[in-house]
Amino acid sequence: MTRRTLLLGGPSTLLLALLLASNISALQPRAPAQWVTAWGTSQHALGGTALSNATVRMVARVTIQGEAVRIRLDNSYGIGPVTIGKAHIGWRRTGATIFPGSNQEVTFKGAPDVTISAGGSVVSDPVRLKVLARQDLAVSLYIPAAGVLPSQHVNTGVTSYTTPNSAGNVTADETGTPFSNTTAAGLWLKSIDVLSSEAMGAVVAFGDSITDGACASRDGYERWSDWLALRLDLERRHIAVVNEGIGGNTLLAKLPEPYRAATATAAAIPNSTTPGLERLDRDALSHSGVTHAILFLGTNDLRRSATADMLREGMLDVIKRVKARGIKILGVTAIPRHNTAPDVTSPWDSVKTKRRNELNEWIRTKAPFDAVLDFDAVVRHAANPDLINPVFDCDGVHPTPRGYYEMGQAVQLDLFARPGLIRSR
Numbered sequence: 001m002t003r004r005t006l007l008l009g010g011p012s013t014l015l016l017a018l019l020l021a022s023n024i025s026a027l028q029p030r031a032p033a034q035w036v037t038a039w040g041t042s043q044h045a046l047g048g049t050a051l052s053n054a055t056v057r058m059v060a061r062v063t064i065q066g067e068a069v070r071i072r073l074d075n076s077y078g079i080g081p082v083t084i085g086k087a088h089i090g091w092r093r094t095g096a097t098i099f100p101g102s103n104q105e106v107t108f109k110g111a112p113d114v115t116i117s118a119g120g121s122v123v124s125d126p127v128r129l130k131v132l133a134r135q136d137l138a139v140s141l142y143i144p145a146a147g148v149l150p151s152q153h154v155n156t157g158v159t160s161y162t163t164p165n166s167a168g169n170v171t172a173d174e175t176g177t178p179f180s181n182t183t184a185a186g187l188w189l190k191s192i193d194v195l196s197s198e199a200m201g202a203v204v205a206f207g208d209s210i211t212d213g214a215c216a217s218r219d220g221y222e223r224w225s226d227w228l229a230l231r232l233d234l235e236r237r238h239i240a241v242v243n244e245g246i247g248g249n250t251l252l253a254k255l256p257e258p259y260r261a262a263t264a265t266a267a268a269i270p271n272s273t274t275p276g277l278e279r280l281d282r283d284a285l286s287h288s289g290v291t292h293a294i295l296f297l298g299t300n301d302l303r304r305s306a307t308a309d310m311l312r313e314g315m316l317d318v319i320k321r322v323k324a325r326g327i328k329i330l331g332v333t334a335i336p337r338h339n340t341a342p343d344v345t346s347p348w349d350s351v352k353t354k355r356r357n358e359l360n361e362w363i364r365t366k367a368p369f370d371a372v373l374d375f376d377a378v379v380r381h382a383a384n385p386d387l388i389n390p391v392f393d394c395d396g397v398h399p400t401p402r403g404y405y406e407m408g409q410a411v412q413l414d415l416f417a418r419p420g421l422i423r424s425r
Contacts, residue, residue: 035070036199036289038062038131040191040242041153044249044273046077047185052146052165057096057179058139058189059160061221063229064240065133066194071106071124073141074190075116076282077151082188083115084108085144088171089127092136096161096176103138103174104129121190121286131194133233139189140171153186155247157213157223160186184218191242193288200417201291202240203228204284206276210335211245211296215394215401222401224375227408237417239291244283251276251297251314256305271304277314285325292416293322294373296332298359299397303337303348308358312367319368330415331369333360333376336388338396353386371415378410379403 039060062069069089075082090103107125108114116122131137161179163170170178205211205225213223221230229241253275276297284293295318298311315331322329334356337348360376363369379399381387388396392403399407 031197033067033195033197034199034289035193035195036064036066036240037191037202037242037287038064038066038194038240040204040244040283040287041156041186041189042244042246042279042283043074043076043151043153043186043190044246045152045154046079047150047152047187050147050149051143051162052148053144054165054167055140055142055163055170055178056150056187057161057176058141058186059092059136059158060139060189060192061134061136061158062131062192062194062240063133063233063242064194064196064199064238065131066196066199067130068126068128068195069131069137070126070193070195071139072121072190072193073114073116073124073188074121075151075188076119076121078116078118079149081115081117081120082143082148082151083113083145084141084188085113086142086169086171087112087124088140089129090138090174091129091131092138096138096179098138098174098176100174102129103140103172105172106139116188123193126195134230137192139192140173141188142169142171144169150185150187152188153246155184155212156186157184157216157218157220159184159219162187191287194240196238198238199240199289200238202242202287202289203292203294203416204242204244204287204290205294205296206280206284207245207294207296207332208249208300209245209247210299210398211243212247213243213245213404214247215398216404217401220401222404224399224404224407224411227405228411231408231411231413232416235413237413239416240289242287245296246273248272248300249276249297250300250304251318252301252306252310253277255301255310277317280318280321285322285327290325290327292328292330294330294332295319295369296373296375298334299337299356302334302352302355302359305352306355308355308362311359312362315363315367328370330371330373331363331367332373333363335376335399336380336386338387338393340396357386373411375407375410378406
């Protein structure tokens with residue numbers, strides 16, 4: 001019987017078809033629930049604002065749905081141990097408010113508090129809290145000690161909240177009233193995992209400021225990874241997207257002598273963040289349920305005078321390490337970067353553009369990536385491919401929000417899951 005005959009066969013035929021479909025669906029075993037990281041960020045600095053007997057409320061938007069959550073807290077850049085005296089998680093409503101009745105206590109091996117060693121990491125116990133894809137959660141952490149400097153991501157692109165010092169433990173508060181201070185920094189919160197029977201994995205976007213979202217609006221969710229997450233959700237692919245971008249990040253730890261201008265007073269350009277080769281395990285491979293990693297690093301190495309050969313060697317190392325974990329890896333071409341004067345802190349010239357083009361040619365044609373995202377082709381100027389299209393150019397380095405949209409739209413979703421494997425909601 002053809003599909004056309006079935007649709008035109010009358011009420012009894014249609015009823016039979018519906019019954020058969022229902023029976024087949026009932027016979028199919030439900031996939032076991034698994035933990036998948038549904039949100040994350042990369043800590044890369046020690047905060048300069050000390051907290052004393054205060055509570056912080058971090059806002060995070062998960063990218064897949066599920067029936068439970070757990071949080072990971074890192075103290076990667078802490079100068080000493082930090083004690084979390086109490087923690088809660090709930091459905092963020094608006095601002096610092098939480099939907100009434102949703103704020104749940106978070107425990108750590110059954111205890112309401114936990115101490116994280118300097119450079120350490122802890123994962124909470126599961127919390128039975130249903131979440132939707134693209135739902136904002138509020139994670140509240142009480143810091144009982146005095147003068148605590150937070151390990152943080154400097155600018156998450158999202159507004160979070162803190163109480164004044166000496167406000168005490170208000171993690172259970174759902175009104176948001178005690179949280180009178182705002183911050184764009186992500187304090188201690190490293191990731192949120194979701195327990196889901198529908199999740200098909202997580203994609204980690206591993207990059208620099210172009211992934212972190214420089215030039216995107218705060219609370220606008222305009223990064224290319226945000227558009228990718230939205231598209232995956234709209235097509236019901238149940239694949240999480242985790243943004244692990246850091247502004248100024250390099251791939252390589254060892255680079256040529258820092259650039260110095262002609263004047264003796266000009267500043268060098270040291271590596272300002274932990275290089276990608278060193279943070280790969282912490283910020284990408286340590287997450288739960290990762291099936292794909294997207295490597296989008298290199299432009300900051302090039303501006304520090306790295307050669308294409310140096311970057312090829314570094315990328316091959318990442319590819320080998322990621323594939324050894326059974327994870328697929330996608331490479332990304334470096335987008336254009338406009339020339340700048342030799343006495344500024346972000347020098348770029350024709351020699352570095354030549355190296356960028358050489359690297360991109362290798363990424364497109366010879367690199368052993370599982371697939372390539374050609375963001376260079378997406379945002380470059382049609383008349384001069386060594387420049388960013390003016391419509392997409394924020395500052396000669398980063399795309400505008402419109403440029404990020406084009407990048408997110410250009411990603412082929414079938415790189416992450418075949419349509420035949422998609423589970424229904």
